[in-house]
Amino acid sequence: MNSSNKQQANSATETNQDLLTWWHRYWLLSTMPIVRCQIAWLENVTQAMALEAELFQAIAKSNEKLTLCLTDSKENCIAQELTEHYQEMVKTLTDANLERLSNVSQLSHEFRRSLWEEI
Secondary structure, eight states: OHHHHHHHHHHHHHHHHHHHHHHHHHHHHHHHHHHHHHHHHHHHHHHHHHHHHHHHHHHHHHHHHHHHHHHTOSSOOOHHHHHHHHHHHHHHHHHHHHHHHHHHHHHHHHHHHHHHHHO
16 A cells, blocks of 8 residues: 555656646747847847947047047137037037937837847
8 A cells, every 4th residue: 555655646746747847848938939029129228228338439539529628738729629629529429329310210120120030
């Protein structure tokens, strides 16, 4: 009787293990599309953050040039130099922002494409 109980317990454990293995396999398969969509989303967020970092870098460089004009000159920056530096800064920032907007609009299309590929 004792060995019979052990055999039934082993049989039940094996059945439970088989059921758990089967469930685990299909559970993982069902979550894979969601994981791939999340990875695609994270890649696009990373690209968007890189574009923002490039814009901030352009802002920092432009402000550095303007600040150097105002502080490092032995004599104060004349109005014409200051105007030229300011206009250069505005042009650089405008170009950087337009490029950023162009790249961000492409991210939207790439993100939709990658989502459709995963679906």
